[in-house]
Amino acid sequence: MTVTHPAGVEEVVLGGGRSPAPPGRPPATGVVARLTRPLPALLLVGLLAAGWQLMAHTSGSALIPGLGAVARNLADITTSGALAENVRVTLTRVVLGFAAAFVVSVAAGIAMGRSEWLRRFLEPAVLIGLATPGLVKALLCVIWFGVSLLNPVLTVALAAAPALTINVAQGVRSVDPALSEMAHVYRFDALTRLRYVWLPAIVPDLFTGARLGIAMAWKVIVLVEIFGLADGVGYQLNLEFSQHNVAGVLAWTVAFALVMAAIEYGLLQTLERRAVRWRRVALR
Amino acid sequence: MSVRISLDGVDKAFTSRRTGERQQIFRDFSLTLAPDELVAVVGGSGTGKTTLMHLIAGLERPDAGTVSTGGGRPRLGMVFQQPRLLDWTSVETNVRLAATAAGVDPAEVAPILDAVGLTDYARSYPSVLSGGQRQRVAVARAFVVRPEVLLLDEPFSALDELTARRLRLLLQQLWLRTPRTGLLVTHNALEAAFLADRVVVLGGRPAEVVGEYRIDRPRPRSPEDPDLFDVHRRIVAALT
Numbered sequence: 001m002t003v004t005h006p007a008g009v010e011e012v013v014l015g016g017g018r019s020p021a022p023p024g025r026p027p028a029t030g031v032v033a034r035l036t037r038p039l040p041a042l043l044l045v046g047l048l049a050a051g052w053q054l055m056a057h058t059s060g061s062a063l064i065p066g067l068g069a070v071a072r073n074l075a076d077i078t079t080s081g082a083l084a085e086n087v088r089v090t091l092t093r094v095v096l097g098f099a100a101a102f103v104v105s106v107a108a109g110i111a112m113g114r115s116e117w118l119r120r121f122l123e124p125a126v127l128i129g130l131a132t133p134g135l136v137k138a139l140l141c142v143i144w145f146g147v148s149l150l151n152p153v154l155t156v157a158l159a160a161a162p163a164l165t166i167n168v169a170q171g172v173r174s175v176d177p178a179l180s181e182m183a184h185v186y187r188f189d190a191l192t193r194l195r196y197v198w199l200p201a202i203v204p205d206l207f208t209g210a211r212l213g214i215a216m217a218w219k220v221i222v223l224v225e226i227f228g229l230a231d232g233v234g235y236q237l238n239l240e241f242s243q244h245n246v247a248g249v250l251a252w253t254v255a256f257a258l259v260m261a262a263i264e265y266g267l268l269q270t271l272e273r274r275a276v277r278w279r280r281v282a283l284r
Numbered sequence: 285m286s287v288r289i290s291l292d293g294v295d296k297a298f299t300s301r302r303t304g305e306r307q308q309i310f311r312d313f314s315l316t317l318a319p320d321e322l323v324a325v326v327g328g329s330g331t332g333k334t335t336l337m338h339l340i341a342g343l344e345r346p347d348a349g350t351v352s353t354g355g356g357r358p359r360l361g362m363v364f365q366q367p368r369l370l371d372w373t374s375v376e377t378n379v380r381l382a383a384t385a386a387g388v389d390p391a392e393v394a395p396i397l398d399a400v401g402l403t404d405y406a407r408s409y410p411s412v413l414s415g416g417q418r419q420r421v422a423v424a425r426a427f428v429v430r431p432e433v434l435l436l437d438e439p440f441s442a443l444d445e446l447t448a449r450r451l452r453l454l455l456q457q458l459w460l461r462t463p464r465t466g467l468l469v470t471h472n473a474l475e476a477a478f479l480a481d482r483v484v485v486l487g488g489r490p491a492e493v494v495g496e497y498r499i500d501r502p503r504p505r506s507p508e509d510p511d512l513f514d515v516h517r518r519i520v521a522a523l524t
Contacts, residue, residue: 182368185341185360186382186429196381200372278372278409 038265065247073251082236083255090225090232091259093149094217097156101213104157105164106206110198112165113172122165129162134220142228152224152232159220160213167209171202203275211268218260286319287354287432287465289340294349296335309335311490312349322434322459322466324476326519327486333469336486337437340467353433359386361431363439367422369410376406379425386429396428400454416447423451427458434459434466441471449507452478460503473519477512478505485522495522 049067056066077083108126112119137158145151175198183193199206225234233256240248296310309332317323325333338344339351341360369378380393397403400420402413410418419439426434436455440448452475459466459479470476476483477499485495497515505512 178364178366178368179370181343182362182364184343185362185435186425187385188381189385192381192385196370196373196377200370203372276372278411 063246065250069247070250070254073245073247074254077236077248077251077255083252086231086233086236087255087259090221090234090256093152093224093232094156094214094221096149097153097221098160098214098217100153101157101160101164101217102210105161105209105213106168108161109165109168109202109209110172110194112169113175119169126162126165129158130166134159134216135223138220138223138227142224147229151228152221155220155224156217159216163212163216164206164209167205167212168202171205172198174205175201200275203272207268207272207275211264214263214268218256222256287358288319288352289317289354289433289465289467290350290352291315291336291339291346292350292352294339294351295347296332296339296344297347298335308490310346313491314349315484315493317465317467319465320463321481322463322468322479324468324470324480324483325486326470326473326476326483326523327491328471328523330489331486332491333486334437336491337435337467337469340433341435358432359429360433360435361426361429362435363419363422363426363437365438365441367410367418369418369421371409371411373409374407375402375410375413375421378410378421379428382425383428388429392428393424396424399427399458400424414447415443416451419443419447419451420454423455423458430462431464434464436466436468436470438470439468440475448475452507455479456504473523474507474512474516476519477515478507478509483515483519485519487523495519 052064053067056064074083108122112122112126138155141151141155141158145154179197179201180193183197188197221232222234222237225232226238229235233252237249237252240252292314294310294313295308296313297306297308299306313332315323315336325336327333335344339346340353341362342357369375370381373381376393376397379397380390383390383393394403394406397406400423402417402420402424405413405417410421413421419442422439439455440451443451456479468476468479473483477497480499483495483497483499484493485497486492487494495518497518499512499515501509501511
């Protein structure tokens with residue numbers, strides 16, 4: 001709509017809603033770029049494998065098996081179904097433990113970020129949690145909870161929560177107070193503030209915390225399964241170790257590393273890219 | 285609903301973070317905004333203009349005295365110096381969230397975006413917009429809530445003069461559609477004279493009213509209106 005003013009008054013476009021420039025939206029990523037992105041990581045893996053094979057060949061020791069032996073073990077545990085079953089068991093424990101840590105950490109992190117008193121109150125617990133070795137957490141949970149599901153879930157939660165909490169708190173503290181004022185003036189309810197003001201602002205810190213938390217979770221789950229459980233990747237690693245089968249240990253390690261890489265590249269990085277795509281648009 | 289805003293005997297002081305000194309911004313300060321009146325407050329830096337706005341918006345509480353906004357908490361529309369948009373969500377969502385929170389039908393978002401000339405950008409992130417366009421989103425957000433009180437905190441001071449001039453005209457048009465009680469805080473005496481029904485000049489510390497001018501020119505007004513330049517000269521004289 002165009003409004004015409006009396007003589008001497010400028011004309012202002014009030015309505016019409018048409019602008020010449022197209023809105024900025026993220027263009028699709030190029031196929032070539034997508035295919036070549038993993039090349040550096042694959043090159044590193046290839047170099048490490050070649051180095052290992054060379055070492056195995058020159059040493060001739062049974063303690064350093066060649067890639068062929070590791071591959072045969074990997075094929076065996078894959079075809080027997082042991083790999084899929086034990087990875088499923090371990091992943092279930094990690095997912096449940098991490099989910100519990102996530103819920104608690106987001107709530108505690110927001111509380112610490114919003115209230116100085118709560119920050120002072122909870123910070124010692126978080127710092128002690130960060131400083132306590134995963135081995136101690138694993139041992140204590142095995143002693144207290146035995147073979148129940150609570151044992152690995154609680155261990156993973158205890159391992160993942162401190163890093164996640166401290167990062168969420170850091171993210172909440174960095175939320176622009178000007179946006180909080182805007183949300184107050186426009187009377188956003190708590191859910192809208194959480195979803196549209198706080199969570200998007202803390203996404204980078206949330207992902208940093210999640211990465212650290214998951215890394216801690218992988219470490220402790222293997223320990224818990226070695227010490228106190230009768231299945232899972234950690235248990236299988238211990239089994240191969242007790243049989244002096246180094247190729248078997250390496251096969252389970254490689255399989256576990258592949259699962260972790262799939263979660264990092266397939267899940268975490270995809271989620272992070274989606275969550276912060278507005279930043280990439282802003283930088284164009 | 286037309287809202288009368290009254291500040292009666294307001295005291296407000298802050299402690300300087302740098303020096304630790306107590307700074308008295310207002311002492312026994314009173315000001316009334318009549319229903320549907322747009323009052324501009326002009327003054328130098330540190331004269332309490334933004335504090336005044338924050339008191340009315342409920343972002344600050346007076347140390348003493350009362351701030352009355354019609355007996356309840358009226359629906360506020362506020363345009364800040366910086367647009368304060370949620371950069372991670374679309375232009376449309378930025379406006380819709382305010383509408384929904386105010387109980388306004390989200391169907392009213394499209395017409396207001398059309399009014400500010402941003403229909404084509406409705407699904408874009410605010411970060412791709414120019415400064416003027418971002419401030420248009422902020423204006424749309426302020427008007428979509430059908431505010432009973434409109435607060436404008438140096439809304440165009442961060443923009444170049446040409447863009448600011450266009451947005452003043454846009455604001456005037458939106459105001460003409462549905463007038464409401466409003467407070468404009470600005471450094472720009474001509475902007476105050478162009479948009480307001482009354483201009484209040486603040487000065488001193490604690491702040492007091494050192495000049496008051498009623499602008500009786502009918503709307504729509506022209507930025508070139510010689511009478512406004514005359515008011516502008518008088519405001520500047522009061523400021524200096």
